Amino acid sequence: MPDITTLGRHLRDEDGLDDTDTADVIPGHPLGVKPSGNALFAARNLRNAIGTIGLLPDELVLILLEFFDCSDLLRLGRTCKAFYAFTRAEDLWKTLFIRSPPASFTWRGTWRATYLNLAPSRVASVDCSSLFSDALHRPFYCAHISLEPYASNIPAGNQIVRLSDLSPEEFQEKWSNTPFILTQPVKDWPAYHQWSVETLLPKHGETPFRAEAVDWHLRTYVDYMKNNSDESPLYLFDKAFVPKMGLKVGPIDQEPGTAYWPPSCFGEDFFSVLGNDRPDRQWLIIGPERSGSTFHKDPNATSAWNAVIRGSKYWIMFPSSSKLPPPPGVYVSDDQSEVTSPLSIAEWLLGFHAEARRTQGCIEGICREGEILHVPSGWWHLVVNLEPAIAITQNFIPRAHLTAALDFLSNKADQISGFRKDVVNPYEQFVAKMQESHPELLKSALDELSKKTEGKKRKWDDIVRGNASTDANAEPDAGGFSFGFGGDDSDVDIP
Numbered sequence: 001m002p003d004i005t006t007l008g009r010h011l012r013d014e015d016g017l018d019d020t021d022t023a024d025v026i027p028g029h030p031l032g033v034k035p036s037g038n039a040l041f042a043a044r045n046l047r048n049a050i051g052t053i054g055l056l057p058d059e060l061v062l063i064l065l066e067f068f069d070c071s072d073l074l075r076l077g078r079t080c081k082a083f084y085a086f087t088r089a090e091d092l093w094k095t096l097f098i099r100s101p102p103a104s105f106t107w108r109g110t111w112r113a114t115y116l117n118l119a120p121s122r123v124a125s126v127d128c129s130s131l132f133s134d135a136l137h138r139p140f141y142c143a144h145i146s147l148e149p150y151a152s153n154i155p156a157g158n159q160i161v162r163l164s165d166l167s168p169e170e171f172q173e174k175w176s177n178t179p180f181i182l183t184q185p186v187k188d189w190p191a192y193h194q195w196s197v198e199t200l201l202p203k204h205g206e207t208p209f210r211a212e213a214v215d216w217h218l219r220t221y222v223d224y225m226k227n228n229s230d231e232s233p234l235y236l237f238d239k240a241f242v243p244k245m246g247l248k249v250g251p252i253d254q255e256p257g258t259a260y261w262p263p264s265c266f267g268e269d270f271f272s273v274l275g276n277d278r279p280d281r282q283w284l285i286i287g288p289e290r291s292g293s294t295f296h297k298d299p300n301a302t303s304a305w306n307a308v309i310r311g312s313k314y315w316i317m318f319p320s321s322s323k324l325p326p327p328p329g330v331y332v333s334d335d336q337s338e339v340t341s342p343l344s345i346a347e348w349l350l351g352f353h354a355e356a357r358r359t360q361g362c363i364e365g366i367c368r369e370g371e372i373l374h375v376p377s378g379w380w381h382l383v384v385n386l387e388p389a390i391a392i393t394q395n396f397i398p399r400a401h402l403t404a405a406l407d408f409l410s411n412k413a414d415q416i417s418g419f420r421k422d423v424v425n426p427y428e429q430f431v432a433k434m435q436e437s438h439p440e441l442l443k444s445a446l447d448e449l450s451k452k453t454e455g456k457k458r459k460w461d462d463i464v465r466g467n468a469s470t471d472a473n474a475e476p477d478a479g480g481f482s483f484g485f486g487g488d489d490s491d492v493d494i495p
Helices: 004-014 019-024 036-041 046-055 058-065 070-077 081-087 090-099 111-116 134-144 168-175 190-194 197-204 218-226 241-245 270-277 345-357 399-411 426-437 439-465
Strands: 161-163 180-182 208-211 214-217 236-238 282-287 292-296 303-310 312-318 363-368 372-375 380-385 389-396
Touching (some): 058 081, 058 090, 058 134, 070 090, 090 111, 208 218, 208 241, 214 218, 218 282, 303 312, 303 363, 312 372, 312 389, 345 380, 363 372, 399 426, 426 439
Antiparallel strands (some): 180 372, 208 236, 236 282, 282 389, 292 380, 303 372, 312 363
16 A cells, blocks of 8 residues: 555646646655554554564653663664664654753754764664554654645635734724734844845854754754754744844934834833843744744733744734634643643644634734734734744733733733743732833723723622523522623633
């Protein structure tokens, strides 16, 4: 029986597609591993050689191997072809690398080859084509799927609005709760005209940047960008890039030699009252195709903007509302502090994208080079690079979301992030600074928060006491329990 790669090629041939279409066909697994369904008609299965361990599901075998060190994995891999394939799983070697990174290394295309310092000529080529495992094949498949089908043919009703620019007044009056893309402001930035991977390397190639769980020199990360097959590529996401790169930030008429500045419509940011005590707010983002962020909301109930300097990014977003569930495939804990979803962006696209596109509230779009996207406070969003990309993102609190930020800082202290450890009580400090700088706005926001809190308390009392009945003759304290969904669209209970 043909594996999924060969079957895809046959189907394309039968449909009469030309050779240009086969460019998106998934290549064969480097060890020849095939999806588990192919075992149904196979005359031989290498998995039979692993003895009683074969009673365990492949996923559990891989979990057990996470407890092995380097020498254990190498010894086990020499026992049979099946174990060789299992011990070649990239996530095992990525974990080993992150746990005990070599003092110095050269990126060699895979985590295993890099950890073992193996040149390509020294990597064994073992034929494991009679091994059938979804756990081993699926990550490779996800690492090679084309993103184009998911980012194209966006339904008209789902399209993110595109605008040239907005004034602060227009943003405040109409757009603070709506995602949109601005096409003009970034094109005025010196960074837009000057930055690329090639231009950054000569000056910052030896500068260390944070890429998820590792701190690598930019030159090393660029080597990784250009040569990896990770299902979820490392995403360079550095909050200290401004001092590291010696950048100036601010309007060019106020700060000569500046690299970039927030568009005027995003200029109002009430976290600025905290000065140096404010939480992390700005990041440099660099990543290869397929890198990105799975579904999340921005921290501390902030809004954000994300400006693409090179490349392009696909965004899919959902509003947060008490009337709407999380996006398909996303699960939130009862206290809403934990969010889980499929492990990789590609896995979510494969399993949930079609359903998501039909889900109420879904909007999506491509933010291209020289464009900037607005993420309102509380919106779920997934973003993935359609090509190697450089971007800058910044979080802020606009006037429209001051109440939400106050509520988050006050009632979700265990979920607050980005503050230095010596900032003991962010809520009290923020309120104190707002009282000094914007007392009227603070009073209005606190009054609004008090009304929302009281309204929710009344609804809960009505539900528990059975007072939600519309029967005019019903006893007000008749007892019993009734359940209903509140009509309030506010999201003060969701992080």
